[in-house]
Amino acid sequence: MTDVAILDTPANWPAILLPRAAGGKASAPAGVAASAPAGGPPAFDGLRKAIRDLGPTATIAAIGASGLRGRGGAGYPAADKWRAAAGTAAKGRVVVANGYGADPASATDQVLMERNPFAVIEGLAIAAFAIGAEEAIIAVRTEAASTIRILEAALAAASKAGFVGPDVQGSGRRLEITIRTVQGAYLLGEETILLKALEGKRGQPEQRPPHPATRGLRGLPTVVHNVQTLAAVPWILVHGPEAFAKIGASDSPGTMLVQVRGPERSGVAEVPLGTPLRQVAALAGSVGAGRNVKAVLVGGPSGGILPPSALDTPYAFGPLRAAGAHIGSGSVIVADDRACIVDLARVLTRYCADEACGKSIPCRIGTRRLSEIGDRIAAGTSRAGDLDLLTDLAADIVGSALCDHERLATLPLVSGMRYFRAELDEHLERGSCPAGVCHPMAMAASATH
Ligand SMILES: Cc1cc2nc3c(=O)[nH]c(=O)nc-3n(C[C@H](O)[C@H](O)[C@H](O)COP(=O)(O)O)c2cc1C
Numbered sequence: 001m002t003d004v005a006i007l008d009t010p011a012n013w014p015a016i017l018l019p020r021a022a023g024g025k026a027s028a029p030a031g032v033a034a035s036a037p038a039g040g041p042p043a044f045d046g047l048r049k050a051i052r053d054l055g056p057t058a059t060i061a062a063i064g065a066s067g068l069r070g071r072g073g074a075g076y077p078a079a080d081k082w083r084a085a086a087g088t089a090a091k092g093r094v095v096v097a098n099g100y101g102a103d104p105a106s107a108t109d110q111v112l113m114e115r116n117p118f119a120v121i122e123g124l125a126i127a128a129f130a131i132g133a134e135e136a137i138i139a140v141r142t143e144a145a146s147t148i149r150i151l152e153a154a155l156a157a158a159s160k161a162g163f164v165g166p167d168v169q170g171s172g173r174r175l176e177i178t179i180r181t182v183q184g185a186y187l188l189g190e191e192t193i194l195l196k197a198l199e200g201k202r203g204q205p206e207q208r209p210p211h212p213a214t215r216g217l218r219g220l221p222t223v224v225h226n227v228q229t230l231a232a233v234p235w236i237l238v239h240g241p242e243a244f245a246k247i248g249a250s251d252s253p254g255t256m257l258v259q260v261r262g263p264e265r266s267g268v269a270e271v272p273l274g275t276p277l278r279q280v281a282a283l284a285g286s287v288g289a290g291r292n293v294k295a296v297l298v299g300g301p302s303g304g305i306l307p308p309s310a311l312d313t314p315y316a317f318g319p320l321r322a323a324g325a326h327i328g329s330g331s332v333i334v335a336d337d338r339a340c341i342v343d344l345a346r347v348l349t350r351y352c353a354d355e356a357c358g359k360s361i362p363c364r365i366g367t368r369r370l371s372e373i374g375d376r377i378a379a380g381t382s383r384a385g386d387l388d389l390l391t392d393l394a395a396d397i398v399g400s401a402l403c404d405h406e407r408l409a410t411l412p413l414v415s416g417m418r419y420f421r422a423e424l425d426e427h428l429e430r431g432s433c434p435a436g437v438c439h440p441m442a443m444a445a446s447a448t449h
């Protein structure tokens with residue numbers, strides 16, 4: 001089982017994705033009935049409600065009224081995808097649960113699939129019922145052996161109880177769910193690459209439109225959702241869309257699993273969206289006596305590096321983007337004053353450049369050039385005009401490529417320039433690294449002391 005700590009959160013924070021009783025160890029579920037959290041509704045009550053009381057159109061309307069936005073990073077309204085897929089004439093439709101978890105430093109999706117697998121399966125079944133899909137796929141990393149084992153056990157139990165199979169709960173609707181393993185690099189989490197991988201093809205993003213919701217897997221309308229998006233769906237139907245809309249921020253209702261890392265502790269926590277970043281970062285504990293928080297990296301490898309002055313930013317889609325970061329993989333990493341922002345931005349940009357698939361030239365060449373400039377600044381070998389070049393490049397490559405990786409890859413350097421200009425200038429103008437991290441400047445500085 002994934003050995004990830006579930007962090008304690010305030011008792012009044014809602015538990016939608018990880019019932020508090022599931023906070024302990026993950027284990028293969030014994031059966032659907034045995035999975036009901038203490039005091040909570042039994043698993044699959046949301047699906048029963050969709051089939052018996054709502055029907056497909058009202059189910060989609062309920063998801064729309066809840067304000068649920070995709071947890072895969074971009075925050076696209078879930079119901080819009082469902083409407084697009086349901087409204088596209090086709091011989092079949094598909095729902096895909098994206099459980100790839102591209103960010104190697106974030107285990108949120110794996111934790112969810114291992115501790116609340118029925119919520120993911122039920123969310124898939126509801127989405128399939130709503131859009132008229134008979135085929136659904138849970139895509140997981142090949143190496144996530146424990147997750148696969150738990151999902152297989154949960155799927156077998158759900159099939160045995162009649163929530164998946166030839167006639168779902170007597171509705172006359174068929175649903176086949178398969179667990180598919182995929183293996184690849186960071187970009188494989190991007191939906192069009194994931195769909196290609198599921199077709200057994202080499203993965204590179206596709207031009208959109210058409211979006212997968214109208215033309216996806218094997219040309220069929222395909223709703224792709226992060227596993228957290230799907231896991232919120234049963235709760236919405238059981239408790240009502242209004243109850244969900246009241247949780248979190250008005251532009252980002254609900255909760256999200258956040259992977260918090262700090263000098264004292266790290267783990268996964270379920271956080272109501274809209275919670276001030278300060279409170280989210282505090283889940284990682286304190287930075288220790290005599291130390292200060294220097295920066296918080298929000299969103300994963302292509303995240304924004306935010307200063308302490310941005311800690312009041314609500315952890316929600318719009319505010320984080322305005323601050324120069326994004327929700328991304330749900331990763332929040334606290335760095336203390338021993339960190340060098342130039343070094344951090346440089347390492348992240350290098351990672352993003354290495355992971356760019358290379359299909360679009362502005363991204364392939366642009367991220368590589370950004371990475372080289374970052375390397376030069378950190379090595380004390382920057383050239384005149386490097387800062388202007390960096391600014392122009394970051395602005396020019398955005399919006400000209402096939403997937404969002406290109407824009408996101410600029411965030412570490414752009415946010416670093418925006419918030420930590422004095423530290424950058426120290427590197428550029430004096431050739432010194434105040435944190436003593438960058439080499440050879442760190443070595444040169446220590447030699448003069
Ligand atoms: C470089 C890159 C990596 C991505 N990795 C993931 C991932 O690991 N998991 C995920 O759910 N979405 C990932 N996405 C977003 C997906 O493309 C897609 O928007 C998402 O799965 C849709 O689900 P949602 O509607 O629940 O947000 C990634 C996007 C990009 C550009």
Ligand code: SF4
Nearest residue numbers: 358359360363401403
């Ligand atoms: S933007 Fe970058 S990662 Fe995305 S398709 Fe183009 S080259 Fe590949």
